[in-house]
Amino acid sequence: MNKRVILGMSGGVDSCVACHLLLKENYDVIGVTMNLVPKGKLYDEEKGCCSLSSVMDAKIVAEAMGVKHYTMSFREEFDKKIIENFVREYSLGYTPNPCVACNKYIKFNSFVDKIKPLKADYIATGHYAKVEFDRTYNRYVLKRAKDLKKDQTYFLYNTSQNVLSKTLFPLSDFIKDEVRQIAKNENILTYSKKDSEEICFVQNKDHGSFIKMRNPELVKEGFFVDENGKTLGKHNGIVYYTVGQRKGLGIALGKRVFVSKIDAKNNTVTLSDEDLLYKEKIKIREEHFIPFDKLENNMIVNVKIRHGQTEYKGELFYERDELFVEFEKKVRAPNKGQSAVFYLDDLVIGGGIIDEVY
Structure with missing residues (x-):
């Protein structure tokens, strides 16, 4: 009897080719x-x-391939786990990554729970990532996909052993151009569909306006200050800003300035020269490791402090039960609230949320 796989179908080219x-x-x-x-x-x-048209695309492709297709609602969990967290983090001066949280709480954990009645042997997605059983660690491990430009392991570092043991990533050994070519050759209607790169619940890439409309009580005007605390002008609310930002500040000081600090307690946004954006150390909260449960010894790793291909060499270590990364060279604008993900070559060691920068 063939093994049963429940495939998360977003209606994009990747999940359709998967x-x-x-x-x-x-x-x-x-x-x-x-x-x-x-x-x-x-x-x-x-x-x-997860747009309505994407749902229809997934249904049409599934029908064409002779595959049963279901639509399941995760709206309540998504609102509570992802959107509420997104709003709260911004109100505290952090810059959250909702896609990381969505993969952890919704696209894998909640998904696995909700599909239990379908009695699957595996789940699968169209992510660009690779899962293997590693005899050295005696655990399932997560590795980079062949297509390093599309690799999505940054968003998946929180995946548990239980989920990894049941997960297939059919695109792990393909590059994006090959995936599109397969779709074209097989007459899959989504072969030329553009990738979705926006936050799915925020319109016009304007997260500040979204938060103001949803939770106006969290958005209060405050002051821009310089690194010495001198008032420079008014800001619209800390939710509109992120560390490293230069454009859209709404203030002219006669020189280029950047957001270098967001202080939620005092409702201030610090503006400074670019050199103050560079930091040498970060503290991590909510860390999760994949090949092992806890870091036993200091480890030199490559670190991504945001999604993309740029990585920085750094040392992972605990200090009074708190996890830190000290970088070999200072890095530009690590943002509190973003995820830092740790790699040894192609192996994902784990990651966590940046809690403090130094």
Whole structure:
């Protein structure tokens, strides 16, 4: 009897080609599309990876491939776990990454729970990542995909052993151009569909306006200050700003200035020259490791402090039970609230949320 796989189908080219590849491997595939974004005028249901048109694309592709397809609602969990956290973090002066949280809480953990009645052997997604069982660690490990430009392991460092043991990533050994070519050759209607790179619940890439409309009580005018605390002018609310930002500040000082600090307690945003953005050390909260449960000894790793290909060499170590990274060279604008993810070559060691910068 063929092994059953529940495939998360967003309706994009990647998950559709993943479906094709799984069928070629003789898996019994069932496609599931997640409804994530809550309903209401605050949200645009045609944005992001879970739009109404994407649901229809997934249904059409599944039907063409002879695959059962279901739509499941995760709107309540998404609102509570992702959107509420996003708003709260910005109100505290952090810069959260909702895609990291969504993969942890929704696209894997909640997904695995909700599909239990379908009695699957595996789950699968169209992520660019690789999972293997490593005999050295005696655990399942997460590794970079072949396509380093599209690699999505940064968003997946929180994946548990339970989930990794049941997960297939059919695109792990393909580059994006090959995936699109497969889709074109197989007449998959999404072959030329653009990738979704926006935050699915924020319209016009304006997270500040979104937060003001959703939780106006959290947005209060305050003051821009310089590094010595001198008042420079008024700001619209700390939720509009992120460390490293230069454009859209709404203040002219006769020289280039950057947001270098956000102080939620005093409701101030510090503006300074670019050199104050460079930091040598970060503290990590909510750390999660994959090849082991806890770091036993200091470790030299490559670190991503935001999604992208740039990495920085640094040393991981505990100090009074708190995890730190000290970089070999100072790095520009590590943002509190973003995830720092640790690598040894292609192996994902783990990651956590940046809590303090020094």
